[in-house]
Amino acid sequence: MSELALIIEDDEDLANIFSEALRSGGFEVEHIADGRLAQERLKNGNAPFIVLLDMHLPYISGADLLAIIKGDEKFSKTMILITTADALMGKMYNDQVDFVLVKPISFVQLRDLTRRLKSQP
């Protein structure tokens, strides 16, 4: 059975690439391109196995969404991966999330990483 990966990324091309990498990693992928919609989804929807969260989003920032995820018990088992172009910002979140991916993010690396995560017991 395939696990759910939630991609929150406003750039359509990057979202395509990340989706394909995660699909290759063995996940079922759900993509949301907008901060507000993502907020709705996180509040009302079920907890995915992985959240791949872009920190630079329109309307609602990645930091706010991260706070929702961290504050909700249902996401306690969800793996959190954030993406950012700012290495310094990435360092700030190092302790709060499972992985910080600094752009540019390689298709192969993301695929291999998520594959490893899925196969972990």
Next chain:
Amino acid sequence: MLKTIRNYFVLKNDPDEMRRREIVRILTLGLSILAMVGFVLVATYLLSNPVARQKLDNQLAVATAFFTSLLSFGIYQLNKRTSRISPFLLLALLVVLSIFGDTPAELANGRSLFIFTFPVAISSLIIAPASSFFFATVNTIIIFLLARQGNVPPNLSAIVGFFLLALISWVSSRALERALRDLRAINANLDQQVIERTQALSQSLERERIEAGRNKAILNSIGDGVIVFDKTWNATMVNPAVKSMLDIPLDLILNKNFYEFIEHPRLTAQSRKLLSAMIQNDTQPLGFRIEWGEKTLSVGAAQVHDSRGENIGTVTVFRDFTREAEVERLKSTFVAIVSHELRTPLNSILGYAEMFKESVYGPMTDKQINMAEGIMKNTDRLLNLIRDLLDEAQMEAGQLSITNAPLKPAELLETLHRLLDKAASDKRLRLTSEIDDDLPETLSGDADRLQQILTNLANNAIKFTDHGEICVRLRRTDDAKWGIEVEDTGRGIPEAEIPFIFETFRQVEGSTTRVHGGVGLGLAIVKQLVNLMSGDVKVESRVGVGTKFTVTLPLTVP
């Protein structure tokens, strides 16, 4: 000025002569008065005593007293005009008086012998020290003549006594004159010193006045605001630029304590904190920026020390930095936006190319895979360039900071191989790495930035090496240091170019940029990162043999 001093010291009259003239003056006046008193007394006595009046001796005595007084006064008057002959005349008068003062017998060998001592003793004081001998001789001749006239033998022991007295007079007068001469020399020297000191003082006061005037003119004309504080932070001087910069009356600052100024509502809380820190900080504060209403001001402060090194106050300089701050803000915003906006599509290009290469949507031919790799390689180059430009901009703005976290040196090398093995093998170069056994397995440092230093140096070496190898070593230099060595067998750097290789946008020879790619930021970034890590980077190179870069860093373990 010097001429005046000389004139002052070249005396018109010889001081010895003045002294002698003074003695002659006293003696002649004294003698004149004494003789006049004698004359009056004797004359009164004779007038009242007709018997005594008949005696020739008495008549002679009254006449002698009268003429002596008259002659003495005459010499006294002459002495006022010239002292050339007055001493001689005085002495001659004394000698004559001596001769006629008593009977020849009494004079030559009796009660009046003593009066011959006067000319001997006085002459060395009023003519010259040695003249006492002359008068001793004159006395001797007179005594012999008088002795013959009085039919008595001359008193030889008295004559010897005169010469003895002449000797004593000569010695003491000479000693006196010498002592006076020395004293005068000392006085003259002292006077000279006083004049020189006075002159130096007035010159230095003048200089100070000129200097103060010049400083004031400078302070009034410069655009920077300058406030001078004393030791207790009371403002003792404020230049006009402060008024126009802060747009407040100067009396709000001048003669007020700086703590009052800090409370001004136009200062932001952060600016207040910085200014308070400046006041409390005993060490020399560095420059910083404050917000004053709409303006940004840069503040520099320097303590003023007196000659003993004691702090006597602080000079603060304010510069209107509003425009520069705005430009800086725009620049960093621009760089951040551009780098983000460039990176996102490049990330997509890279991702799609990888998907081609990985045959995500069906099998690809070798040529197609090659093309995908080409796209990836060039995208990487663009991404690296953007990263370098962003780093450079951040470092220039002082925004780039170094973090400290545990890192494994071996992992730095692993990543280096993963990133650059292909670039090296594409040029048929060997990329090898070594790690010292005594380098701790875990160090404290900024892994990303160390990786960047390592990658930039190795990438540079690959770029400028056509055959041979690139060797990367991580070394334990000593107890407190470790380092990175990147050595290649490349073409080397001409010696004249070595001082410039760490400059921004610099590559050796203009043409190499096109041949080797890059904009010449790699080494400049290495240098700045190493500096931020309190380290040091050196280069040794021989044209045609190779180049070795050595980075030395402080060793800290978590």
